[in-house]
Amino acid sequence: MESASNGPSARAAKPGDLVDGILARLLGVDGRQDSLVGQIAVEVARDIIEERVGPGADLNSFELARRFGTSRTPVREALLVLEKEGMVEIPPRRRPRAASFSKETIREIYELRGELYALVAARVVERADDEELGTLDACLEAMRAAAAVSGDAYFWQVVLFQEQACLLCGNGTLKRTIDGLGLRVMQLRHLGMSRAWRIERSLADHERLMLALHERDAGLAAALNRSMATNALAGLMTLFDGSELLGRTSD
The missing domain is CATH 1.20.120.530 (GntR ligand-binding domain-like)
Structure with missing residues (x-):
């Protein structure tokens, strides 16, 4: 069994870090959590979960690029990660949007x-x-x-x-x-x-x-x-x- 000291109750880590680690693992970016794509994917995932971006709301890649101080390429890659996990929908010739239910x-x-x-x-x-x-x-x-x-x-x-x-x-x-x-x-x-x-x-x-x-x-x-x-x-x-x-x- 995995030791409990290695789990979310580990004393050394802050709750926010533990949450980001869980999100990174679930998104499949835990191996590159410190990369720009990983950071964008995790932060946008939190935005969606915490409803700063509601179900069906558009995700503007230009605005996200400006927010993270980067080009649109890593933003698009991060949105593809989120699409793979069912959190984002990317319709043809339309803006990506948070997935609906x-x-x-x-x-x-x-x-x-x-x-x-x-x-x-x-x-x-x-x-x-x-x-x-x-x-x-x-x-x-x-x-x-x-x-x-x-x-x-x-x-x-x-x-x-x-x-x-x-x-x-x-x-x-x-x-x-x-x-x-x-x-x-x-x-x-x-x-x-x-x-x-x-x-x-x-x-x-x-x-x-x-x-x-x-x-x-x-x-x-x-x-x-x-x-x-x-x-x-x-x-x-x-x-x-x-x-x-x-x-x-x-x-």
Whole structure:
């Protein structure tokens, strides 16, 4: 199993650095995170996830080039990286834009997410010792502190909690499968959080989850993780049915 000290709870790294590292890995630019293309891809990914660029919004390569003090070539390359991961759409003879969502896509992603994270919880119960569970306790404490700062700060601490849980579950195939959904799930989670997600409810859910993990109740921990995804899906469907803007699904 990968040591917890090498995961997101590692004390030496700042939360922003840990988040950028996760984004770089999910985008496939972790080997060139310090390159201009890697930096642009990571920063634009954060812009999209944190809704500074909303679903369906145009991405002007000229403005991005000016922002990053470069030519348009590395910007185009970074946008291609984002397109490959489903965060950006590049229509023929039109400006690139942040990817949009259909109702069916949201449902499919969240149904799969619920089952995957149920497996994560069950595996953590089976494999993680008390010291390793302590790293999740530290993540939960960071979530509590971030809740008093801002919604975005709390959101990213939830991401770090989930990343650590995936490391502790000890199933590389499961983690890679979750990573494949990671960026789209992050974007949807933030959309729900900014409109209908209550931090107090989220903290309470994670506190119940940690209690189940410490009590070694795999069935309850799995059910709690599954229910968090189910409840989030219901909230997103309400936004979608209420005609909240989730982006353009066609030209």
